[in-house]
Amino acid sequence: MWRRVASLSPLISSSKPSSLCSAGYGLKIWVSFSTEAPAPLADGADSQEKTPFITFVLGGPGSGKGTQGVKIAETFGFTHLSAGELLRKEMLSTSEYGAMIHDKMRKGKIVPSEVTVKLLQREMESSNNHKFLIDGFPRTEENRMFFLLMQVGTEPNLVLFFDCPEEEMIKRVLNRNQGRVDDRIDIVKKRLKIFQALTLPVIEYYSKIGKLHTINAVGTVDEIFEKVYPIFESCEAIK
Numbered sequence: 001m002w003r004r005v006a007s008l009s010p011l012i013s014s015s016k017p018s019s020l021c022s023a024g025y026g027l028k029i030w031v032s033f034s035t036e037a038p039a040p041l042a043d044g045a046d047s048q049e050k051t052p053f054i055t056f057v058l059g060g061p062g063s064g065k066g067t068q069g070v071k072i073a074e075t076f077g078f079t080h081l082s083a084g085e086l087l088r089k090e091m092l093s094t095s096e097y098g099a100m101i102h103d104k105m106r107k108g109k110i111v112p113s114e115v116t117v118k119l120l121q122r123e124m125e126s127s128n129n130h131k132f133l134i135d136g137f138p139r140t141e142e143n144r145m146f147f148l149l150m151q152v153g154t155e156p157n158l159v160l161f162f163d164c165p166e167e168e169m170i171k172r173v174l175n176r177n178q179g180r181v182d183d184r185i186d187i188v189k190k191r192l193k194i195f196q197a198l199t200l201p202v203i204e205y206y207s208k209i210g211k212l213h214t215i216n217a218v219g220t221v222d223e224i225f226e227k228v229y230p231i232f233e234s235c236e237a238i239k
């Protein structure tokens with residue numbers, strides 16, 4: 001398990017445009033494999049320094065985030081974290097948040113940022129990996145800001161957007177057959193509206209700061225992965 005002893009350098013307010021596959025951005029992670037209570041580290045001595053590499057995968061419901069996320073994670077060694085899956089797992093547990101998550105999901109609404117970010121953070125902090133592919137998050141500007149705050153300034157290195165026509169997304173979601181409470185036509189339409197109103201501004205933000213890769217999500221799974229592959233293959237920071 002790695003533990004995070006974060007130092008924040010002036011990365012958030014950098015006005016320089018970042019590259020499409022940026023490597024470091026100031027946050028360092030000191031990896032420690034000890035099971036004992038951590039002793040203070042002297043300038044990272046006796047520790048292995050790792051910088052997290054974070055990819056966000058965004059797109060409307062049914063655009064293929066999960067499907068491509070699995071393939072990217074397998075091929076390029078990422079730990080795949082689906083925000084929706086983490087929330088569904090939490091919902092089925094005895095968590096104090098279970099009923100609230102269920103209520104939000106079945107209505108197609110967004111779960112409060114602190115809950116989702118806490119779940120993501122828990123997974124990240126208990127992982128030995130430093131490469132994370134986070135699928136279906138951030139869905140709102142508030143989500144984005146909350147992650148930035150909780151992760152002490154961790155901005156993603158890469159952001160993918162699976163751009164898919166609404167009719168295709170609706171067709172895929174209604175054929176998904178995973179027994180989800182929100183895969184119903186009325187709720188999918190609501191989720192699409194929320195995507196337009198709240199998630200598209202997040203996508204635009206990443207476009208503005210030069211981190212966005214837009215992928216046309218129409219085609220077979222393999223055809224789409226062929227478009228995704230070169231983005232990661234050309235990224236030295238993940239090797």
Ligand SMILES: Nc1ncnc2c1ncn2[C@@H]1O[C@H](COP(=O)(O)OP(=O)(O)O)[C@@H](O)[C@H]1O
Pocket residue numbers: 059060061062063064065066067068172173175176177217218219220221224
């Ligand atoms: N390129 C594709 N063409 C057709 N169906 C797809 C494609 N990619 C994914 N699917 C299917 O569409 C449904 C939604 O995909 P999923 O990966 O769960 O999307 P998301 O996570 O964006 O909601 C799933 O049943 C999946 O098998």
Ligand SMILES: O=c1ccn([C@@H]2O[C@H](COP(=O)(O)OP(=O)(O)O)[C@@H](O)[C@H]2O)c(=O)[nH]1
Pocket residue numbers: 059060061062065066083084085087104105106108109110111112116135136137138139143182191
């Ligand atoms: O960061 C997130 C991710 C998901 N959700 C909730 O979980 C549902 C399903 O999300 P998921 O990403 O699994 O759906 P997908 O887009 O893959 O169909 C969403 O509609 C929201 O209710 C949320 O509130 N915040």
Ligand SMILES: [Mg+2]
Pocket residue numbers: 065066082084136
């Ligand atoms: Mg999904």
